[in-house]
Amino acid sequence: ARDGSGALLADTLVTAPVSAEMNCVSCHASNAQIAARPAGGWVNDSDPVRDYRLNILKLHDGRHLGDPAYTAALAQMGLSAQGLYDNVVNHSKPILCASCHGSNALGTAGAAGVAPLTQAMHTRHAIAADPITGVILGDSVHRASCYQCHPGKQTKCLRGAMGRASDEFGQPLMSCQSCHGGMTKVGASDRVGWFEEPNCQSCHTGTHTDNAGQLRFLTSFLEDGSVREPSDDRFATSPDSPAPGISLFRFSHGHGGLTCSACHGSPHAVYPTSERNDNIQSLSLQGHVGTIADCIVCHQNDVSHTRTAQGGPHGMHGINEWWIKEHHDQIPEANDSRDVSNCNACHGTNSAGGELSEALGPRAFNTEKFGTVTFWQGQRVSCYDCHDGPNESRPFRQSKPVVQSFALDTQIGTSVLTSLLGTDADTAVLTYRIVDPPKHGVLAISGDQVVYTPNPGFAGTDFFTYCARDNRTDSNLGRVNIDVGANADLADIDHDGLPDIVERAFGLDVSRVSRGTAPEIALCEIEPGQRFFQAIYDPRLIPSDLRVIFEVSPDLQNWSDNSPLIETSTDSAGRIVKRVAIGDAPRLFLRYRVVRN
Numbered sequence: 001a002r003d004g005s006g007a008l009l010a011d012t013l014v015t016a017p018v019s020a021e022m023n024c025v026s027c028h029a030s031n032a033q034i035a036a037r038p039a040g041g042w043v044n045d046s047d048p049v050r051d052y053r054l055n056i057l058k059l060h061d062g063r064h065l066g067d068p069a070y071t072a073a074l075a076q077m078g079l080s081a082q083g084l085y086d087n088v089v090n091h092s093k094p095i096l097c098a099s100c101h102g103s104n105a106l107g108t109a110g111a112a113g114v115a116p117l118t119q120a121m122h123t124r125h126a127i128a129a130d131p132i133t134g135v136i137l138g139d140s141v142h143r144a145s146c147y148q149c150h151p152g153k154q155t156k157c158l159r160g161a162m163g164r165a166s167d168e169f170g171q172p173l174m175s176c177q178s179c180h181g182g183m184t185k186v187g188a189s190d191r192v193g194w195f196e197e198p199n200c201q202s203c204h205t206g207t208h209t210d211n212a213g214q215l216r217f218l219t220s221f222l223e224d225g226s227v228r229e230p231s232d233d234r235f236a237t238s239p240d241s242p243a244p245g246i247s248l249f250r251f252s253h254g255h256g257g258l259t260c261s262a263c264h265g266s267p268h269a270v271y272p273t274s275e276r277n278d279n280i281q282s283l284s285l286q287g288h289v290g291t292i293a294d295c296i297v298c299h300q301n302d303v304s305h306t307r308t309a310q311g312g313p314h315g316m317h318g319i320n321e322w323w324i325k326e327h328h329d330q331i332p333e334a335n336d337s338r339d340v341s342n343c344n345a346c347h348g349t350n351s352a353g354g355e356l357s358e359a360l361g362p363r364a365f366n367t368e369k370f371g372t373v374t375f376w377q378g379q380r381v382s383c384y385d386c387h388d389g390p391n392e393s394r395p396f397r398q399s400k401p402v403v404q405s406f407a408l409d410t411q412i413g414t415s416v417l418t419s420l421l422g423t424d425a426d427t428a429v430l431t432y433r434i435v436d437p438p439k440h441g442v443l444a445i446s447g448d449q450v451v452y453t454p455n456p457g458f459a460g461t462d463f464f465t466y467c468a469r470d471n472r473t474d475s476n477l478g479r480v481n482i483d484v485g486a487n488a489d490l491a492d493i494d495h496d497g498l499p500d501i502v503e504r505a506f507g508l509d510v511s512r513v514s515r516g517t518a519p520e521i522a523l524c525e526i527e528p529g530q531r532f533f534q535a536i537y538d539p540r541l542i543p544s545d546l547r548v549i550f551e552v553s554p555d556l557q558n559w560s561d562n563s564p565l566i567e568t569s570t571d572s573a574g575r576i577v578k579r580v581a582i583g584d585a586p587r588l589f590l591r592y593r594v595v596r597n
Helices: 046-065 066-078 084-089 117-125 174-181 262-263 277-287 319-328 341-347 501-507
Strands: 363-365 369-375 405-408 414-420 431-436 441-445 449-454 460-467 478-484 521-529 530-537 544-553 568-572 576-582 589-596
Touching: 046 084, 319 363, 405 414, 405 449, 431 441, 449 460, 449 478, 460 501, 501 544, 501 589, 530 589, 544 568
Parallel strands: 405 478
Antiparallel strands: 363 369, 414 449, 431 460, 441 449, 460 478, 521 530, 530 576, 544 589, 568 576
16 A cells, blocks of 8 residues: 555555466367267367367357357357357457356446356356266255366365365365355346355354344355345445445455455455465464454554454454453443343353354463463353353353363375363363364364364375363363374475475475475675575464474584574564575585474
8 A cells, every 4th residue: 555655555465366277178178078069079279278268169159150149249249150160260369258248247248138158157057067976067066066167176266264164074064055056046147247146144144142043154045045134234244335236245344444355355265264375464464364353453553442342343342451451341230240241242142152252363361360361263252261250250160171282193095083182170071173174184073083084195294273162161272283194294295396394384385396495595695795695484474383494504414403603583574584604614504494393
């Protein structure tokens, strides 16, 4: 952001929600799927990209040439009456589908009498079969059907908080159809493409005390197919945005006039996402993944505005030391007890915490009566974390559950069963919850039993975190480290010479060849004659389970990570700078490696 004179006011680093991946080639490449073969046969062009595109145009002509509406559309667009294939091959005119089939995404009106692109594509392909499973795409309720065309096989565009949520069997709780409906609904003739989209409040219907039957739903639709209406608009998108009768997340604004996506991320990559690079903005701004919820990110020079009981985003109170000291005084009294009805909206009807009171980041607060109180990210904040209930100032007297961290080993492609380890001195039965699921496998849970199944072909390191809960509080956060295959720390799935553990540390894709180096490494000269070998990296982007170690050696055999020859500093952006001076002394070598904590 810059002011009127062009001076920089603020900047941030984001991942643009853009992908060029389309998968038409899966069916439309020459000799791919017999059902997609054009009349007259495959094109078999030597250029694989041109090949599938020409096959599509030829197939399109075979279905529509001779139709008066098609002839009229070709004439309206100034194209050869012989069809789209002829225009490309014989007249060198490129064809944009949205020229004839109007698209609100591209702002094209289309040709008269021709169905919009969204309608044409979804209705036509709803009767097509998945080339791998044979399932009719319009009958599918799984994201895999959408990934046949939309960015999926590599990009996996449904990658945000909704996309990564899983059930007790480790399978996705939600897919594209959960919000958009099936292909027939998306391609309906009475639907306005790109504008009639699901909104947040059709699933997030309110609070613990005021909702449309439950706090969150797993689909936008009621049984009759209509979109669910919320009971409370606390999490609703802005009405009439960007036009009357339309209410889209990507055009909505909330706290302080900020767009919703400024704090929550883009629609299909809502924080936290399964891809670490998508979380780079929240990591760099507040030091942890997830919704940008640390008040100080924006209110660095205006902390007075964070001293609020309900003036924050979605009616939140401030998350700071002021609230810790003042929250009881902010809660009104009624009949010699605290009226916590406003608190119950997020902290649950029994004040023991709920989904809406989960800590949005790791917190540590200094209190007068209870010392330092800490919360891990995702912990459900309860009155009983400190007090013996909402109306008592004395400490909570019930024991809290405790879980243990441990390690698992399994072979490639082999599931492993284990028990979660939790205890509580005065509660016999605990409820377990997976907090951060594994990245390279699926996790099924039943009671305290879990089964981890690595993804096909995966070898290397993985982990998940969990907690236990009694009737009042969450436990500490437990971590389970998993080694899949022999020498998991040395695994290199894509055979690019970089161990996967190093790629994971620096946000590189373990399944694709990585080029260059993750830390910024260069020779530099600070002053004439003072040369250094320098490496720079951002420690906030390193996963919490990994640690980067820099070492020097004079002979490539004896390495030291605590040598005084390694100068360590922090630059103005908070990045770690490692330097080794280059002088007349015997040569030195600098390397880095990644280890697990």
